[in-house]
Amino acid sequence: MIITNFGRQHFKLQVGDLTFAINPVSKDGKGKVVKYGADVCLITTNHPDYNGVDQVTHGDKVPFVIKGAGEYEVAGIFIKGFNTEVELMDGKSKKKYQNTTYCFTFDGIKITFLGALHQKLEPQHKEIIDETDILFVPVGGDDTTLNPYDAEKVTVSLEPHIVVPMDYDERTLPIFLKEAGAEKVEPVEKLTIKKKDLDAKLGEVVLFVEL
Numbered sequence: 265m266i267i268t269n270f271g272r273q274h275f276k277l278q279v280g281d282l283t284f285a286i287n288p289v290s291k292d293g294k295g296k297v298v299k300y301g302a303d304v305c306l307i308t309t310n311h312p313d314y315n316g317v318d319q320v321t322h323g324d325k326v327p328f329v330i331k332g333a334g335e336y337e338v339a340g341i342f343i344k345g346f347n348t349e350v351e352l353m354d355g356k357s358k359k360k361y362q363n364t365t366y367c368f369t370f371d372g373i374k375i376t377f378l379g380a381l382h383q384k385l386e387p388q389h390k391e392i393i394d395e396t397d398i399l400f401v402p403v404g405g406d407d408t409t410l411n412p413y414d415a416e417k418v419t420v421s422l423e424p425h426i427v428v429p430m431d432y433d434e435r436t437l438p439i440f441l442k443e444a445g446a447e448k449v450e451p452v453e454k455l456t457i458k459k460k461d462l463d464a465k466l467g468e469v470v471l472f473v474e475l
Contacts, residue, residue: 265371267398267455269472270298273314273379273430275400279371282339285327286366286377286400290316296474301325304338308364308379311352333364343368346392350382352408365389372459373397376422380409380431385418397462399424403432403440412440419444425462427469444469 268276272295273287285302289295293312301322307315310331317329328338333347344367351358363380376396385393399422402409409431410418419427429440441447446469453473 265373265457267428267457267472268453269428269430269474271296271474273308273400273402274298274316275377275428275430276300276302277370277375283325284370285320287314287379288316288319289313290319302327304341305329306343306366306377307331308366308377309350309352309361311354311361311380313352314380330366331364332362341368341370344392346389348381348383348389350380350408352380358408365393367393367396373457373462376400376424378402378410378418381418382409384410384414385421390421393422396422396424397459398426398428398457400428400430403429404436412436413443415440416443419467424467425465426457427467429469429471441469 266278274289275286277284283302285305287308289297290312299319302320305317305320305327320327330336333345336343345364347362347364350361350363352361365379366377368375374395374397376393377400401415401419403415404411449469449471451471451473455470
């Protein structure tokens, strides 16, 4: 599996010819707009910063879009999603949105994508997640998603092999890295990972260079 980040919570996951897009930024969102074709698009929150489906629709590639809680099967991959509430900036004021956390196995690797999670996970949420190999966790920056301290607590409770912080700013990222003991981590342009590579890792933080 190859993982690429385009800033905010926009990630592209690829295995062979199969491409997953997660939370692409829309034209009206705050963040870099990137155009490519995806087979599947996961949207955690119906907000311009995360719902740019048009941006991952290109040529013959029209993605199967998942944007809410439930159980899905697409391209032979089983996906579970559960909802939590979050308050995000809508113009100059905050507005309540539904956030969906997704859990799925891609190339044999168990992935949990928390999305714009604001609250700590409840026991029933952890039961849905069960185990995770790679955790994508928001690290705050605008007081709407998890702050860096709570983000680290959620990370520790889920015991992932790899942690990918996202949606951070210059203030919150250093705090999270310090809490995680990863101040010296070097950003990468992309992550190429196989299931067997995870055995020797526990809570390893991966930072991406924004492309």
